[in-house]
Amino acid sequence: MKWTDNLENFPYPFKGSTYRYSNNSVPMKKPFCIEVTPDYLEEMKLKRDLLTHHPERCYQSLPHTLTGQWEIVELVMDHLAEQYPNQFSLEKKGRQWRFHNKILEEKHDFTFGDETTLPDEPLAFISKHVQEDLIFMMQRDGDLFLDAGQLCFPANWSLAFNLGMKFKSIHHPIPGFKEEGLDDRILQFLMRLEAGNPWERKNWSLMAGDRLDTSLETFDQWGKLRKQVTKKNAGELVHIRVEVQKLFRLPRTNGILFTIHTHLLSLEKLASNPEWLKQFYEILSELPPHITDYKGISLYKNEVLEYLCEQLESGKVL
Amino acid sequence: MYKEKTIPVMIKDIKKETEFVKRFTLASVDGKPLPKFSGGAHISTYIEDGDLLVRQYSLTSSPDNTKHYQIGVRLSDSSRGGSRYWHQNMKVGDKLHISYPKNHFPLSFKAKHHVFYAAGIGITPFLSMMNELHSRGTSFELHYASKTEEACAFYEFLQEHYPIQCRFYFSNKKKRIHVSSLEEHPIGTHVYFCGPESFITDLTESASQLGYPASSVHMERFTPLQPKEVKAFMVLLKDGTLIEVTKEQTLLETLLNNGIKAPYSCRVGRCGTCELQVLEGEITHYDSFLSEEQKQSQSRILTCVSRAKSAMLSLDI
Structure with missing residues (x-):
């Protein structure tokens, strides 16, 4: 199985010819917190395997998050049923709800607000029906805290480590984030998010290999591939990894739901679009060391640039 | 440009609370449930009356009630059109747009005990906050100043639901909230002030002098701080x-x-x-x-x- 999107659906992240960290969020046109793609079945199988075998790594929650977890269940189910009526349905009779996932052929009857009627905690339960990782940030006493989350496909971070931490502490390792005042600005932006007005942004990095589950805890298994990149194999081995991140204010708890849908595309496929190839080559050539280091590209950046350059020359689009 | 999304609603009911305060019940036009909200939340209301009148009102109903919202509107002496329109023109069946619920006056998460100080229509944000704390089983108290019992909006509701937690101060009975009341709260208490500017200023200054950490003192103003001297x-x-x-x-x-x-x-x-x-x-x-x-x-x-x-x-x- 190759975790690679096709070109038409790939959320290409770049604008212009340079890249720097910024709050590149935009108001969402279609305000849905989830998306079902052709990889749904394969990704659900992988996600459920990971949740079964590595529960600490993939799911964490603090006890005061239950109301927020139910809010997330309602939002996600409403959006699934509304946007994909042929794949999902939701019947509500007062607090008695029936959720039908027609793709996985699963029906769940439960009482909204009563955890004992679900097989898992509410957030864990609903996360088994969507490709997105789901993060719940609580706004408490003037700050944002990561208080619950289901994270199967992290880009080199650890949910267990970050649980209960403040927004700024979580983002502390990003070089320049604090120095450029971005941490304050983005925190303020998040704190002023309003219900009914969701935002989205795209984040990107490069990776050697095509694993979705690149957690910090399993770095020993996937990090070493970075050393194997050559100009010859870069097109196949190296993937651009794009996270479509969506932000929803949850009105009942005044918390924030942060959904992350991860997409992978091989450089080979990226390079088949001449405009993307040219633009990505320019951006990667210009990328300063503090960003390539943090994104884990430094070790094989030259090989990738050589590969891209060769593709450009062969296509004569320089 | 950022333009917030709104919800079309209809006036379902209008009740006269006191001589100057009316309580309006709103329901969505299409019958869909309204969003739940958190204690202390408010909505913006959009009314077309030649000009667009945009006003903010605290939600006074229960945060889990998705059938109706309620707001309490006091007819302001210096109304620039908002409260006057609500009081004089608004009828049952009228339609308007409202924002999604927002919260700029949230309850503290870490507080051991919550104490609300309200003057006049400043009571409104505390109604949903008390509802939330009550359902959570968290301790709180309300100190509520009004000119008279008759002019005291939501008096009966408060007496019925939170008889132990509420203390009323009617100035016609020579009772006033005194800042020394702040001395009586245990360590870990968070205090919340809502009312006219002078009321908030007095309490805030006293809280600071008594050594309340700034993070334990919360306030909501009816209106933004007014420039003393406005110039072009x-x-x-x-x-x-x-x-x-x-x-x-x-x-x-x-x-x-x-x-x-x-x-x-x-x-x-x-x-x-x-x-x-x-x-x-x-x-x-x-x-x-x-x-x-x-x-x-x-x-x-x-x-x-x-x-x-x-x-x-x-x-x-």
């Missing part, structure tokens, strides 16, 4: 246009009237949406959004409430 000033835009902001208008209103798509949302200096970069000139800040440090940097302005200190401001728009 000029603004220079990026394209070289020079426009005058008169004494009667806010900077935001002037920008919008001149066809400039300036961002905005709350219009009371709370949400930060209307922030613009200031390239030159001095600012007097009247907002409750920017930090002290950001205000001192003199590099950004919330156009909905803040004004120029210098004769001219050069803006990045």
Whole structure:
């Protein structure tokens, strides 16, 4: 199985010819917190395997998050049923709800607000029906805290480590984030998010290999591939990894739901679009060391640039 | 431009609470459930009356009630159209748009005990906060000042639901909230003030003198801090246009009237949406959004409430 999107659906992240960290969020046109793609079945199988075998790594929650977890269940189910009526349905009779996932052929009857009627905690339960990782940030006493989350496909971070931490502490390792005042600005932006007005942004990095589950805890298994990149194999081995991140204010708890849908595309496929190839080559050539280091590209950046350059020359689009 | 999404609603019921306060019940036009909200939340209401009247009102109903919202509106002596329209023109069956619920006055998560101080219509945000704490089983108390028992909005409701937690102070009975009341709360208490400016200022100063940490003191103003002396000033835009902001208008209103798509949302200096970069000139800040440090940097302005200190401001728009 190759975790690679096709070109038409790939959320290409770049604008212009340079890249720097910024709050590149935009108001969402279609305000849905989830998306079902052709990889749904394969990704659900992988996600459920990971949740079964590595529960600490993939799911964490603090006890005061239950109301927020139910809010997330309602939002996600409403959006699934509304946007994909042929794949999902939701019947509500007062607090008695029936959720039908027609793709996985699963029906769940439960009482909204009563955890004992679900097989898992509410957030864990609903996360088994969507490709997105789901993060719940609580706004408490003037700050944002990561208080619950289901994270199967992290880009080199650890949910267990970050649980209960403040927004700024979580983002502390990003070089320049604090120095450029971005941490304050983005925190303020998040704190002023309003219900009914969701935002989205795209984040990107490069990776050697095509694993979705690149957690910090399993770095020993996937990090070493970075050393194997050559100009010859870069097109196949190296993937651009794009996270479509969506932000929803949850009105009942005044918390924030942060959904992350991860997409992978091989450089080979990226390079088949001449405009993307040219633009990505320019951006990667210009990328300063503090960003390539943090994104884990430094070790094989030259090989990738050589590969891209060769593709450009062969296509004569320089 | 950021323009918030709204919900179409209909007036279902109007009750006279007191001589000057009416309680309005709103339901969605299409029958869909309204969003739940958190204790202390409010909505913006949009009314077309020649001009667009945008006003903020606390939600006074239960946060889990998705069938109806309720708001309490006091007829203001100095109404610029908002509360007068609500009191004199609004009828059952009328339609209007409202924002999604927002919360600029949330309950503290870490508080051991919550104490609310309300004067007059300042009671409204505390109704949903008390509902939330009551259902959580958390301890709280209310100190509520009013001119008379008859003028005391939601008096019967409070007596019925929270008889132990409420203390009333009627000035016609020579009872007033005294700041020394703040001395009686245990360590770990968070205090919340809502009422006229002088009420909030007195309590806030006393709390500070008594040693309450600033993070344990919360307040909501009916209106943004008012400039004491308003003067006209000029603004220079990026394209070289020079426009005058008169004494009667806010900077935001002037920008919008001149066809400039300036961002905005709350219009009371709370949400930060209307922030613009200031390239030159001095600012007097009247907002409750920017930090002290950001205000001192003199590099950004919330156009909905803040004004120029210098004769001219050069803006990045």
